[in-house]
Amino acid sequence: AAPRSNTTTNAFDIGAPRFSKLIALDKLFGVLDEGIGSNNWVVDGNKTTTGKPLLANDPHLGIQMPSVWYMNALHCNTVSDACPFSVAGYTFPGVPGVVIGHNDQIAWGVTNTGPDVQDLFIEKINPANPNQYEYMGKWEDMELRDEVIHVKGASDVNLQVKTTRHGPIMTDVFDGVTEPLALQWTATRETSHLIDAVLKINAARNWDEFRAGLKDWDVPSQNFVYADLEGNIGYQAPGNIPIRAQGDGTQPVPGWTGEYEWTGYIPFDELPFVFNPSSHYIVTANNQVVPDSYPYLITKDWAAPYRATRIEELVRAKEKLSPDDFETIQGDVYSIPLVKLQQFIKPLTFENSLAGSAIEFVNKWDGRMARDSQGAAILEATHNALVEELFSKRLSAETYKMYQADGNSTRQAIDLLLDQPDNEWWDDPTTAARETRDDRLKVAFQNGVNFLGKLYGETPSGWSWGRLHTATFEHPFGTIKPLNLLLNVGPLGTDGHGFTITNAGYRIKAEKQTGTRSAPFLRCAKSLT
Missing domain, CATH: 1.10.1400.10 (Aminohydrolase, alpha-helical knob region)
Structure with missing residues (x-):
């Protein structure tokens, strides 16, 4: 067959981006590695041998030692409104509270939702003043911030960060880009209340209090599965997920027209959630969690559905599931x-x-x-x-x-x-x-x-x-x-590999052997009895 062109035409010309720097970053940090993600699922007492809910979670991150997760517990001598904690589970070093865990009434687990919360805006710079940019027919001043990066064995690097209403100018990161690109990202746009959310869900006693706590969980958006001693199960995806006036976030857009602005975030009560579903179970594994008919855009880049599909197959395969069955499911390596x-x-x-x-x-x-x-x-x-x-x-x-x-x-x-x-x-x-x-x-x-x-x-x-x-x-x-x-x-x-429940994503090395780059960093199964 005749050779075909591999070039594409963007709606907005930003030059000819080259990926050499991104490839180097990926090689160093594995940002594109398959297998980064998590599994979680919960079943209610109708499907368990105990008659009470069972909940499982296993997060998958890049392999490292020591682990990024560690076990932690917060126990007040006397639980009260002033000291409401009797919670245990897993968290990150330096993070107050428990990220994945349980208290004496409820349990929860998380996976990454993976919403599209970053957009690149093309800015028009004032030819007479490089520190101004156009927005809706007027010049606006950039915010300027001088950063000094100390380098061992070398001179300091002085960096001036220029920020527009959309975010910092990132053009220097992208080889071949000829237009100024500003990064708008929910994680840097506003002050986060994430730690407040962690402490609130740690102290929650029921579904309503748990959801109320998650209203403060702004970034990163997660798929929370929930169970409590009363026999309830639930799911909630919190987080700031932008609503765009136009566009879908997949390519850079003009920043000067005002036509592609974020008009707000998906209201919390309209984010995906479910409580006591008729199926008696909930499964997430970074897969698409809403139907195509969902009225808001969460992302166009969901993780492959294979892990979630396999978990659901195994959950449905038995009428009643035991804690041992959950352990077996977590160890499954069917591709x-x-x-x-x-x-x-x-x-x-x-x-x-x-x-x-x-x-x-x-x-x-x-x-x-x-x-x-x-x-x-x-x-x-x-x-x-x-x-x-x-x-x-x-x-x-x-x-x-x-x-x-x-x-x-x-x-x-x-x-x-x-x-x-x-x-x-x-x-x-x-x-x-x-x-x-x-x-x-x-x-x-x-x-x-x-x-x-x-x-x-x-x-x-x-x-x-x-x-x-x-x-x-x-x-x-x-x-x-x-x-x-x-x-x-x-x-x-x-x-396993990156698409089995036992998630072990890998990277092909230079000699084409595979080096495992991600794995379940912890596995937990909680019986609400």
């Missing part, structure tokens, strides 16, 4: 997207002997991303090879690096394309022929097994997901040798 890929790989035939041997392990794979599984390793290597095969030839090198790092997008794109055998993305733009879905799948499978063969030898029985997918728990001082031998733990073979 919905990879099982789908398996169904399209199994009918293919291969003349290559290595591929012919490997397909036998794919055919008998049980869908579990277990560390001793050959089938899991082969199919995940195939998926990664397919991402490269389909997208690296159509995107610029920088854009592809960004897209490849965002496993959430690539996984869902492959999932959609598998059901569209005639989609033009199956065609290879670098050849004269018209390739089919099966053609590209065969190439990806062969590339995947060649990669595993090069790493571990040409005997597929010796391949396993745990050899490919390892986790290393690195201490901040573990970068200094020989302290790394004393303080770091790993590499350890790990189960």
Whole structure:
């Protein structure tokens, strides 16, 4: 097929953004890593062996040591209006109160809602005064703030931060951007009342008090599941989520016209919530929590639904669930997207002997991303090879690096394309022929097994997901040798991947081995008995 252009045209020209700095930040901090997120779910007494609610939560963050979470408790000697706390659970160092936990009446857990709360505004600068910008036909003064950054072993860096009504000018962060871009973000727009919310929900005694406390939870928006000793369960998504006069936040917009301003936030009572649903359970896993008919825009970039779908399958599979069942669900490593890929790989035939041997392990794979599984390793290597095969030839090198790092997008794109055998993305733009879905799948499978063969030898029985997918728990001082031998733990073979309930998202390294970057930092299950 003939090569196709990979350029796009924006509605508003801001130059030709390059992603080199973002790629460097991502490499350092893993901001695009798949698997960052959480699971939580709650069932009422109609579906439990105890006759009372059960609630589970496991947050997933980047692997680090020591953990960002620690257990904490606040107990007043005598609980009273003046000292209302009898609460225990998990929190961050330096944060007063308990973020995930329970008191003697209620329990709660959180996952990230993931709303779109950042917009970029293109500003028009006054040619006669670089510290003024246009807004609705008038020049307004920027707020100027001088920052001094002290650098060890080097001279100080002096930085002047310029802020418009929309936020700080961020243009210097983006290579290739020619227009001033101001970042408007709920986290920096107003003073936060988050700590007030934490303390209020810590002291709450019932659903109404819990929701009242969450009215102060402004950023970041979370999916709260709730249960109490009276047998009630509930869900609430709090947070400041903007209402836009125009636009959807997906691209920079003119800041000088006033046509794209934030007109307010979604009213609290119109944010997603549910109390004692007829289904007798609630599940969230960073997935879409509102129907398409919801009257407000929360985001266009929800996390993939696979973890939530699998949790719901297991919750519905038994009439009555026990605390042991919750533990089993939290440890589940069944991969919905990879099982789908398996169904399209199994009918293919291969003349290559290595591929012919490997397909036998794919055919008998049980869908579990277990560390001793050959089938899991082969199919995940195939998926990664397919991402490269389909997208690296159509995107610029920088854009592809960004897209490849965002496993959430690539996984869902492959999932959609598998059901569209005639989609033009199956065609290879670098050849004269018209390739089919099966053609590209065969190439990806062969590339995947060649990669595993090069790493571990040409005997597929010796391949396993745990050899490919390892986790290393690195201490901040573990970068200094020989302290790394004393303080770091790993590499350890790990189960799961970024789309299993046991969430173990990874990053493909330079040699194409996978390094686990995220994991459940804690697992808790609370029985309201």
